Amino acid sequence: MKYVDEFRDGELANGLASTIARAADTGRNYSFMEFCGGHTHAISRYGVTDLLPANIQMIHGPGCPVCVLPIGRIDLAIGLALDQGVILCTYGDTLRVPASDGLSLMKAKARGGDVRMIYSTADVLAIARDNPDRDVVFLAIGFETTTPPTALLIEQAKNEGIGNLSVLCNHVLTPSAITHILESPEVREYGTLPLDGFIGPSHVSTVIGTQPYEHFAREYRKPVVISGFEPLDVMQGILMLVRQVNEGRAEVENEFFRAVTRGGNRKAQTLVAKIFELRRTFEWRGLGEVPYSALQIRSEYAAFDAEQRYGLRYAPVADNKACECGAILRGVKKPTDCKIFGTVCTPETPMGSCMVSSEGACAAHYTYGRFKDVEIVAA
Amino acid sequence: MSTVKPGYTRPLDVRNGRIDLSHGGGGRAMAQLIEELFAAAFDNEYLAQGNDGAVLAMPSAGGRLVMATDAHVVSPLFFPGGDIGCLSVHGTVNDVAVMGARPLWLAASFVLEEGFPLSDLKRIVESMANAAKSAGVSVVTGDTKVVERGKGDGVFITTTGVGVLPKGLDLSGNKATPGDVILLSGTIGDHGMAIMSKRENLAFDAPIESDTAALHGLVADMLASGSGIRVLRDPTRGGLATTLNEIAKQSGVGMQLDESSIPVRPVVDAACEFLGLDPLYIANEGKLVAICAPEDAGGLLAVMRAHPLGRESAIIGTVHADPHHFVQMKTRFGGRRNVDWLSGEQLPRIC
Ligand code: SF4
Numbered sequence: 001m002k003y004v005d006e007f008r009d010g011e012l013a014n015g016l017a018s019t020i021a022r023a024a025d026t027g028r029n030y031s032f033m034e035f036c037g038g039h040t041h042a043i044s045r046y047g048v049t050d051l052l053p054a055n056i057q058m059i060h061g062p063g064c065p066v067c068v069l070p071i072g073r074i075d076l077a078i079g080l081a082l083d084q085g086v087i088l089c090t091y092g093d094t095l096r097v098p099a100s101d102g103l104s105l106m107k108a109k110a111r112g113g114d115v116r117m118i119y120s121t122a123d124v125l126a127i128a129r130d131n132p133d134r135d136v137v138f139l140a141i142g143f144e145t146t147t148p149p150t151a152l153l154i155e156q157a158k159n160e161g162i163g164n165l166s167v168l169c170n171h172v173l174t175p176s177a178i179t180h181i182l183e184s185p186e187v188r189e190y191g192t193l194p195l196d197g198f199i200g201p202s203h204v205s206t207v208i209g210t211q212p213y214e215h216f217a218r219e220y221r222k223p224v225v226i227s228g229f230e231p232l233d234v235m236q237g238i239l240m241l242v243r244q245v246n247e248g249r250a251e252v253e254n255e256f257f258r259a260v261t262r263g264g265n266r267k268a269q270t271l272v273a274k275i276f277e278l279r280r281t282f283e284w285r286g287l288g289e290v291p292y293s294a295l296q297i298r299s300e301y302a303a304f305d306a307e308q309r310y311g312l313r314y315a316p317v318a319d320n321k322a323c324e325c326g327a328i329l330r331g332v333k334k335p336t337d338c339k340i341f342g343t344v345c346t347p348e349t350p351m352g353s354c355m356v357s358s359e360g361a362c363a364a365h366y367t368y369g370r371f372k373d374v375e376i377v378a379a
Numbered sequence: 380m381s382t383v384k385p386g387y388t389r390p391l392d393v394r395n396g397r398i399d400l401s402h403g404g405g406g407r408a409m410a411q412l413i414e415e416l417f418a419a420a421f422d423n424e425y426l427a428q429g430n431d432g433a434v435l436a437m438p439s440a441g442g443r444l445v446m447a448t449d450a451h452v453v454s455p456l457f458f459p460g461g462d463i464g465c466l467s468v469h470g471t472v473n474d475v476a477v478m479g480a481r482p483l484w485l486a487a488s489f490v491l492e493e494g495f496p497l498s499d500l501k502r503i504v505e506s507m508a509n510a511a512k513s514a515g516v517s518v519v520t521g522d523t524k525v526v527e528r529g530k531g532d533g534v535f536i537t538t539t540g541v542g543v544l545p546k547g548l549d550l551s552g553n554k555a556t557p558g559d560v561i562l563l564s565g566t567i568g569d570h571g572m573a574i575m576s577k578r579e580n581l582a583f584d585a586p587i588e589s590d591t592a593a594l595h596g597l598v599a600d601m602l603a604s605g606s607g608i609r610v611l612r613d614p615t616r617g618g619l620a621t622t623l624n625e626i627a628k629q630s631g632v633g634m635q636l637d638e639s640s641i642p643v644r645p646v647v648d649a650a651c652e653f654l655g656l657d658p659l660y661i662a663n664e665g666k667l668v669a670i671c672a673p674e675d676a677g678g679l680l681a682v683m684r685a686h687p688l689g690r691e692s693a694i695i696g697t698v699h700a701d702p703h704h705f706v707q708m709k710t711r712f713g714g715r716r717n718v719d720w721l722s723g724e725q726l727p728r729i730c
Contacts, residue, residue: 010639013712045657047714231712347722368716371705 009232016235017051023242024053031057031194032241033331035178036143036201037064037359038229044368046231056238059193059331060361062177062287063201065142065170066093067353067360068329070285071317073170074099076307077139080168081105081113084310087131088115089124090139091146093357098350100317105139121153128157128165137306141170145203147295148268151275154297154304166306169297172282174204175212176293182220186332193332197223197241199234202256207272209264213252221250228256275301283316285353286325320345323352328361335362336373342366391415396497403491403525416501417521420508421487425519433519435484441546447474448539456503456533458577460569460588461664463536464506469593469664470615471540472514476595477611477667479550479602480542485511487538488522492531503534514593516540548602554609555630559698560676562669564597564683565590565691566642567619571661572650585646592665597686604682606675613667620659620718622668623706633701636708636718642691660721670698 024030034040040060043049049058062068074097081088088105095106095117109115114134118124121138128136140150150167157165178198186193200213205226213224223244227237237255244251254260275298282294297305306312319325322340327333335341335354345351347363354362391411401408418426425433451467468485475482487507491500511518569590576587594613601608610630614622619641627634643658651658665688671679676694683689696708706718 010711010713017713045716046710046712047716048712050714051712367719367722370719371703371707371715371717374703374705 012232013051013235016232016239020051020056020235020239020242021053023239023246024056025246026055029055029057029194030196030242030245031059032197032199032238033059033061033181033195034199034234035061035063035174036199036204037067037357037364038201038203039199039227039234040064040361040364041359042229042231042234044364047368048231048234051235052238056242058238059195060328060364061181061198061331062284062329063143063174064357064359065146065172066097066357067325068172068177068284068286069094069097069141069170069353070283071099071319072283072315073168074105075317076312076314077137077168078103078105078108078113079312080137080306080310081108081115082111084135086114086135086137087127088113088137088139089118089127090115091119091141092117094139094141097353097356121149124153124165125156125162128162132164134164136165138165138167139170140167143172143174143201143204144207145201147171147272147276148207148265151271154275154301155271157304158301163303166304166309167297168306168312169276169295171276171295172284173293173295174201174208175216176290177284177287178213178216180287180290180293181330182216182222184330186330193330195222195331196245197225197250199237199241200224200226200252202226202228202233202260205254205256205260205264207265207268210252210254210260210262211264217250217252223250224252226252226254226256226260228258274298283314284329285319286329288326319353320351325352325354325362328354335365338362342370391497393497393501398491398493398495398497398500398525400493400525400527403523409523413523416497416504417523420504421511421518421521422508423517423519425484425517426521431520433484435519435541438483438543439545443544443546445475445478445480445542445544446539447471447478448537449474450535450537452532452535453574454532455574455577456499458589459573459586461591462503462506463534464503465510466589466591466664467536467538468507468510468514468516469591471538472516472593472595473613473615473664473667475540475542476593476598477550477613478542478544479548479598479611480544481599482514482516482540482542482593482595484541485516485518485538486520486540487518487536489524490531490535490537491523491525492533493525493528495533500534503536507536510593514595545602550608550611552610552612552626552629553631555626555632555670555698556609556672557632557698557700558673559609559670560673560694561623561634561636561696561698562671562676562680562683563619563641563693563695564594564667564669564689565665566644566647567614567663567666568643568647568651568658568661570664571618572647572658574662575654576650587644587646587650590663590665592688594665594667594688597667597683597688600682600686601669601679604678606679606682607672608669608675608679609672610670611667614663616662617721618658618660618662619668620657620706621721623718624704624720626668626670627701627704627706630698631704632698633704634696634698634706636696636706638708638711640693641695642693659718673697
């Protein structure tokens with residue numbers, strides 16, 4: 001395992017910060033959206049914005065798979081665990097997302113549901129093998145990064161003839177969400193959301209490559225820099241965006257050439273295409289229905305599709321009325337613009353999705369940045 | 380001459396035997412377990428009396444007693460660097476020690492699950508006995524219960540410790556004052572990550588070992604140095620971040636930490652990164668936080684570093700006035716952030 005200190009070096013950061021400050025034109029403002037919650041988390045946790053000049057704004061995007069998973073989808077999973085008696089497996093973060101009736105998967109577990117936290121899809125396969133007389137359902141969530149492992153799980157289950165395993169698929173697509181934001185009235189017409197470029201998530205691009213972003217750059221004239229998740233990577237990405245804006249360029253650049261190529265991982269893409277197809281539409285928590293923004297399991301693999309196997313019907317559930325998540329996910333508002341931020345809505349009692357995972361914009365600001373909202377009293 | 384033969388009880392089959400319900404039933408089997416395993420390992424005058432409780436003599440006039448209790452439910456029971464046995468001693472000894480007291484006696488209560496191997500129990504009990512001996516405490520009373528298979532997790536151990544507080548000493552979490560300095564006795568996150576790497580079968584280049592240890596000796600040296608220590612606490616569950624937030628709240632102050640001065644082993648840091656966890660929130664079992672007056676900080680640090688359990692001690696921050704009781708940190712990176720209370724459990728990120 002590689003140690004990570006070299007990407008968090010404070011001196012390098014200071015050097016980079018002054019390069020950014022020199023590059024940024026004092027006569028204008030820069031607004032960049034980091035699409036992915038992983039970047040939001042890194043920026044907040046390391047206090048990256050403190051190192052940026054005041055005319056560079058970072059806008060938090062919708063890229064946290066936990067945040068965008070709508071209540072109704074979790075309700076389906078809870079129903080499977082409590083009413084159908086399945087072993088429900090999922091990644092850690094998902095357990096805390098609030099669902100209907102004051103429940104969450106963690107609370108469903110306390111009520112007797114067999115809910116298990118897994119670290120990889122290999123764990124799901126093992127659980128299915130070890131419990132041949134039980135039905136095992138994997139609640140799959142995530143962007144392009146976590147999709148190939150789910151595809152592999154389904155393929156392996158089919159090859160091994162494992163009959164007690166199915167997947168409740170909620171995989172969503174980064175490019176569709178970015179298009180959705182660029183097509184939103186705030187960006188297109190009203191101009192309330194100045195957006196000069198995107199920091200793109202590197203882990204997504206290790207799978208899909210940088211190519212899928214090329215048409216944004218062309219059609220929407222927005223530069224995109226694919227960046228790693230270390231704070232220095234993010235800062236390097238910001239510098240590259242500033243330079244593109246200054247030079248009037250709108251291209252896709254790759255900061256994370258350590259692992260990302262233009263074409264991405266073809267093998268993974270082929271596997272994903274074999275198992276999944278586009279969903280016509282999918283509800284994102286906070287963004288609403290987004291056309292062609294998610295994946296479903298192909299009919300050849302219907303036996304492994306929990307939605308088909310249990311005849312599940314999705315019913316949308318409305319968010320709390322006061323919640324501003326939708327505007328926050330589109331970058332139009334800041335967490336503190338929400339009336340219930342930090343009072344009714346906290347990480348302990350999240351009302352909206354942005355407060356759930358530590359990668360959500362509201363949770364990140366609450367956890368790491370709240371001191372900025374109040375005056376500091378000197379020692 | 381009497382024809383009654385002397386009773387013969389076959390010794391416990393420690394190698395192959397397992398706990399069954401009779402070991403908690405109050406009859407011969409239980410008496411035998413206590414005698415051959417617990418009393419033999421903890422061997423001392425109080426236990427030998429075989430009473431329901433222990434009669435303890437006050438060791439010094441004018442001293443006060445400190446009592447603390449802790450239930451231990453760790454899984455796995457055996458982990459790199461320790462096991463539930465020594466942990467159950469260290470945890471309680473440390474709770475007593477950070478109050479400034481000298482730990483003297485422990486009570487231990489065992490909840491055993493039917494089917495638990497006697498060999499494992501013996502290992503655990505011996506590890507407890509060793510830990511108690513080197514911490515200078517006696518296990519003077521105890522209790523054993525057996526629950527049905529499936530109703531426990533092998534073994535749960537609750538220990539209660541009693542220690543004596545010297546006259547005039549008064550450490551408390553509400554005594555941190557603006558201007559004070561925060562010290563930490565070594566690297567953070569070792570215990571929690573040792574447990575997690577074993578539980579999740581994560582293999583790292585270097586094994587991560589628990590830091591479980593009894594801190595009474597370190598505390599004694601620190602107190603003997605005459606430094607103006609105001610608060611001592613061991614950052615166990617919830618880690619350093621939780622402990623500091625507790626103290627900040629109790630004392631009604633804010634804190635300013637410097638991330639680059641907080642020691643973390645590179646392998647722990649890498650493991651945390653891998654799982655998406657923050658070492659500030661990971662449990663420790665052999666570390667303490669001290670808060671003292673600024674003029675005493677240098678001297679106290681030297682005393683801590685001179686003790687084997689405090690070799691990597693560091694000054695990690697300061698206390699300041701803040702009505703919001705925020706614990707803030709200057710990141711290694713040069714930015715600033717809150718170090719907030721943990722919400723719920725720390726769970727690994729998904730991507
Ligand atoms: S503070 Fe809570 S309710 Fe308001 S926008 Fe954020 S997550 Fe939604």
